[in-house]
Amino acid sequence: MFEAVLLFREALYGALVIGIACAVLGVYVVLRRIVFVGAALAQLSSAGIGLALWLAGLGLFGSTHAHTIGMSLVITLAGALFFGVGGGRRYLHHEATIGVTYSVAAAMGILLVAKAVTGEAHDLFLQGNILGITRGDTLVLLAVAVPVLILHAVVAKEFLFVSFDPETAQTLGYRVVRWNLLLYLTIGLVIAFAMQFAGVLLVFNFLVVPAVTGLLLARTYWGVFGCSICAAALAATIGFVISVPLDLPTGPAIVAVSGLLALAAWLVRRARGE
């Protein structure tokens, strides 16, 4: 069992990077009640991957991994910009816009991959292949995640204020739309890269479930981040360790462990009587 885990250790490191980065951003996603923005951005990212593969099949676009990442990044960041400035709110409720984006992007991802020359083989991109992560991939993920996490540490109080009480923040001179935009762009950036390796299910899980665990367990705001990071790291490690020897799909195994940790946190919260 230990040898099997060692064999895929690079994949575990990659999963840990994705999990920890998403766990930090996920605290904002859950607290701001924009859980489905995370889902919609993940689907936009998959549509970007599909578009890159389809264009590559037609000979109109490069077929390397860098090309798919590039296209996915452009589409996801465009979505983050759209949601960040409150796009579509003039005519529709925000949730309706998110719902339309989510469903259409999901369908486009599937349709584009189906029509790509090597479509079947590339279904893997949409579902994610966490075990396929290499050392190089982990370094790419670190190159994205570390600056994002440093930025979040530097502007933590600003993100807190504009998330918690944007109206008051604005009266003190905060440009709330710009701060929101920055927050959404960091979320979009991490999702676009994470999607290349982890797929929609796992990325969405890391964006939501560890943060929920953190909110259930922690008694302070900053403690939520700590608990969320620990829950993501624990879920990634345990899910990984049990999936390899038991020949289970790794992504769903990690999600299942995340869910169990959230359940345990809920039971702890109940036991505390809070």
Next chain:
Amino acid sequence: MTIPLVEFDRVVLGYGTRSVMDEVSFQVPKGDFLGFVGPNGSGKTTIIRSLLGTLVPLSGVITRAPDLRFGYVPQRDHVDSLYPLTVDDVVIMGRYDRIPIGRRPGPADRKAAQVALEQVGIPDLARRPLASLSGGQKQRALIARALVGDPNLLVLDEPTNGMDLVSTTQILGLVRDLHDDRGLTVIMVSHALNEVANYVRRIGLVFGGHLRLGTVPDIINEAVLTEVYGLPVEVNSFDGHRVVLARSRHLGDDHV
């Protein structure tokens, strides 16, 4: 001549291209205690948003004094109880704009928060979660947050909404004390005419896209209120307190 803290000059307010308030002109001098009163949806919050600078007027000019510093108290139910923040955490937010990016609040900020909590009478609640407080305590915490930034204009949006009689009286008494003792300029928005009429110096009645502003005796009288509300209105005085009573067109059907 003293420069007013805020001056509205023929300001038209609205959203998009839709006008909500007609040409509005008024001044807020230093030391004023002004209440905007009107039914829900009449445009009170629109005036406040434009005053705070979070809503750009459709036309006209809003001038703010260079040394103007707002202390804003939003409606209590706008504050999200999902965030696991202590009272202290929330109060210190009122000083965030003075703390450079990348820096955390320091001892001076914590001391200022403690002083603000003492001013509003809840120094012992500093480490309590905000979500665990009663409505009145939460309102005091939000007033403390507004005070911690050392404002010269305190703006409160529906500060007693949903509160019981005791909490309402305590909160309005606290606001009046802040005005009387600290000389703080105060603007308060409320839909409760009787509450505001007994605390403020001037009243702005907001109705049907119009604003009628004057001293309390100028506004709180039967002629003005009957004209504005379109109902026979009585203004009585009990033990120095004004009580406004609206009579519906059906005899004996009174509303306070």
